Amino acid sequence: MSEETMVLETVDTAPEEAAKEPSKGAPAPKNDIEKTSKKQKVVKVFVYIGLYTFLTLVAITVLFPFYWMLISSLKSLDEYNRTVPTLWPTQFVWSNYGAAFTGGLNLGRLFLNTVIVGVVSTLLSLVVTVLSAYAFARLEFRGKNLMFGAMLATMMIPGELFTISNYLTVSEFGWLNTFTALIVPFLVSVFYIYLLRQNFMQIPNELYLAAKVDGTSDLKYLWKVMIPLAAPTLISITILKMMGSWNSYIWPRLVANDDLHRLITVGLRDPSAFIYVDPATGMTTNLVNFPAQMAAVVLVTIPLLLVFMFFRKYIMRGVSRSGLKG
Amino acid sequence: MSDEKIVTEEAEALVASEQTEAPAADGGKKQKKPPLSKEEKKILWQARWSRWKAWVYLLPAIVILGIFTVWPIINTVRISFMGQWTTEGGSTWWEGYSYSAALNPNTHYVFGFNNFSSVVSDIDFVTCLTNTLLLTVITVPISTMLALLIAVALNSIKPLRKVFQTIFFLPYVTNSIAIGMVFAAMFQMVWPNPTGEPMSVGIINTIIEAFGGTRINWMNQGSSHFANMVVLVIYIVWNALPFKILVLLGGLQSVNKQYYDAAKVDGTSRFRTFWRITVPLLSPMIAYVVITGFIGGFKEYTSIVGIFGEKMGPVGNDWSLDTMVGYIYKSMGVSEGKAGAAALILFVIIFAVTMVNLYVSKKKVHY
Known part of the structure; x- marks a missing residue:
């Protein structure tokens, strides 16, 4: 008991001196305190200057590639290839964007394919996810926990293991070079089912009764009550799934790499896509048309950044729980 | 949860009563079973449905996961142990499983660890x-x-x-x-x-x-x-x-x-x-x-x-x-x-x- 009061007393009286005078434990004379508090203030200012400088430097490093991408997409090829690069285009060459569409790459088709696959797979995926999450959250059936556990267990296995065999399955089904091959195999995400189930479980059962x-x-209840209440999670899922389709590369390149079904990321890395054609002679050169390439990159990046600006909260919430890119 | 339990119990009771009534009707005086009213039929149907609806809801997920997640795990393990010994010009080497070769009826794969050792x-x-x-x-x-x-x-x-x-x-x-x-x-x-x-x-x-x-x-x-x-x-x-x-x-x-x-x-x-x-x-x-x-x-x-x-x-x-x-x-x-x-x-x-x-x-x- 006496110890407690002691502690309380020290806490009550000592903190200010102690905080200002870390090296000496004992209370110091008044003017010393004033001196050190001034010193403390100076230190504090320096710490803040240091913090902001550090953060600004990191921010510049993070932003620089975006800046470089934008200005490079607006330079002429001559300016891009100058010995001393310019930090701002001397002349805005908007025709690079046209060149990106008319070059070796059918960019319009690639965007269309990507949007079709993204929208259809997101919609179907939402339906499947909602139905499954509802069954796991609200319905009672034999083997429920076993089934849910088994589904969660598949999350541990790396995707590469599926890809090989799925390629064989898709070939067997005759789905090579179809949108079906791009949409169906990855329609069910156990993680999304898990996320939505957790959200559904928070909705009080009394509403259901x-x-x-x-x-x-059931379906009407699901549509009128559950879905509106779980809307934030559904928005997170929608955005993450869309972004996943937009950025997917390995699987699309494997199963649908023909002109009619190729997706945007696969097309970007086509080695022949951005060879510079001399407009005067019409001959292909051994130069890469970097400005046109950067224009295509800008067109791929901007929609992602726009979605991020509008749905920042949902994306960050979804991501912090998943730890998976896309 | 409790609600679902109640519905399931109701269903079991109904189904059970159906079963017990049937033989009684046969052995008795061919007494016609009183027809179920519309309301009763509806409840019966609902009860039966409630036993199965969870699986219906889960069906799409189960089918897709089965084909594209569970089967690949089994199949990948299977084919990673498969291959055949090929002899040509006096030398013999191991050829791992390949889809295009497997379509050839002359291919006969055996199991072994050779894929792993060759990797x-x-x-x-x-x-x-x-x-x-x-x-x-x-x-x-x-x-x-x-x-x-x-x-x-x-x-x-x-x-x-x-x-x-x-x-x-x-x-x-x-x-x-x-x-x-x-x-x-x-x-x-x-x-x-x-x-x-x-x-x-x-x-x-x-x-x-x-x-x-x-x-x-x-x-x-x-x-x-x-x-x-x-x-x-x-x-x-x-x-x-x-x-x-x-x-x-x-x-x-x-x-x-x-x-x-x-x-x-x-x-x-x-x-x-x-x-x-x-x-x-x-x-x-x-x-x-x-x-x-x-x-x-x-x-x-x-x-x-x-x-x-x-x-x-x-x-x-x-x-x-x-x-x-x-x-x-x-x-x-x-x-x-x-x-x-x-x-x-x-x-x-x-x-x-x-x-x-x-x-x-x-x-x-x-x-």
């Missing part, structure tokens, strides 16, 4:  | 494994430390925090191939004729020269493996920071402020506070980002395609930067069995590293 008493069907 | 003894595989290990072991500590510093710095400022936080998250919402191409453009020299002078040395070399350094051939023809790796490490760290900062900052913000107040009262130095309070309290989050970092590192592939192209190396030195995942996809062109064996080896490595990480963090993580 009340709906039952009123004679509302 | 492990492949010099190309050793290169890929070394590249992957190096990249992982270098990038994970660098990005974790840097992310920790940034998170702590962000946590100790108030104005502009949101702005910085948003900027630092940007690399996450990008396409790794697209931004890889931007990094390539920054490091690359425009050098159409390697015997002459380059037209442009690239912005990074320009900056280096502005500070009095000498330019480096980062990734053009004739560049060193070391320089290539430096470019990759920079890009991978740039790409890995956002997620780590997000998780660590989240952790920092949930730390009880009292610990810091206590440290202040005791006059603890900032450095000591960092190592003695921040790091231990954050240890679960640090363990999490390290483990996910290792898993991601072992699967490194698209960053390299983004910077160096599909041939995984600078011009004139194809495949010199190939990784484990790259090896798997490259092997698929030869034999899916061999690719399967490589994928299983990768899985075992990732699993083992994760287990070691979990074991270490169990000892070091403070709660």
Whole structure:
């Protein structure tokens, strides 16, 4: 008891001196305190200057590639290839964007393919995810926990293991070079089911019982109550899935690498896509048309950044729980 | 939950009564069973439905997961042990399972470990494994430390925090191939004729020269493996920071402020506070980002395609930067069995590293 009061007393009286005078434990004379508090203030200012300088440097490093991408996409090839690079285009060459579309790459088609695959797979994936999450969160059936556990266990296995055999399956089904091959195999994400189930479980059961008493069907209840209440999670899932489709590379390159079904990321890395054609002679050169390439890169990046600006909260929430890119 | 139980019980009772009534009707005076009213029929139907509806809801997920997740696990293990001995011109060699060869009725596959031994003894595989290990072991500590510093710095400022936080998250919402191409453009020299002078040395070399350094051939023809790796490490760290900062900052913000107040009262130095309070309290989050970092590192592939192209190396030195995942996809062109064996080896490595990480963090993580 006496110890407690002691502690309380020290905490009550000592903190200010102690905080200002770390090296000496004992209380110091008044003017010394004033001196050190001034010193402390100076130190504090320096710490803040240091912090902001550090953060600004990191921010510049993070932003620099974006800046370089934008200005490079607007330079003429001559300016891009100058010995001393310019930090701002002397003349904005918007025709690079046209060149990106008309070059070796059918950029319009690639964007269309990517949007088709992204939208269809996201919609179907939402339906499957909602139904499964609802079954796991609200319905009672034999083997529920076993089934859920088995699904979660598949999350541990790296995707490469699936890809090889899925390639064989897709060939067997005759799905090579179709949108089906791009959409169906990755329709079900156990992680999304898990995420949504957790959200559904938070919705009080009383609502469900009340709906039952009123004679509302399950699907109507799901549509009218569960989905609106779980909207934030559904938005997170939608955005992450869309971004995943937009950025996917390995699987699309493997199963659908023909002109009609190629996706944007696969097309970008086509080695023949951005060879510079001399407009005067019409001959191909051994130069890469970097400005046109950067223009294509800008067109791929901007939609992602726009989505991020509008849905920052949802993306960050979804990501911090998943730890998976895309 | 209780509601579903009730419905199920109701259903069982109804179904049971149906069954017991039926023989009684037969043995009795052929008494006609009173027809179920509309309401009763509806309840009966609902009860039956409620037994099965969960499975109906789960059906699409189960079918797709069965075909594209469960079957591949079985099938990959199966084909990775399959192959045949081929004799031609006096020499005999092992040919791993391949889909196109399997369509030929003359192919008779046997089981064996030869796919695994041919992967492990492949010099190309050793290169890929070394590249992957190096990249992982270098990038994970660098990005974790840097992310920790940034998170702590962000946590100790108030104005502009949101702005910085948003900027630092940007690399996450990008396409790794697209931004890889931007990094390539920054490091690359425009050098159409390697015997002459380059037209442009690239912005990074320009900056280096502005500070009095000498330019480096980062990734053009004739560049060193070391320089290539430096470019990759920079890009991978740039790409890995956002997620780590997000998780660590989240952790920092949930730390009880009292610990810091206590440290202040005791006059603890900032450095000591960092190592003695921040790091231990954050240890679960640090363990999490390290483990996910290792898993991601072992699967490194698209960053390299983004910077160096599909041939995984600078011009004139194809495949010199190939990784484990790259090896798997490259092997698929030869034999899916061999690719399967490589994928299983990768899985075992990732699993083992994760287990070691979990074991270490169990000892070091403070709660």
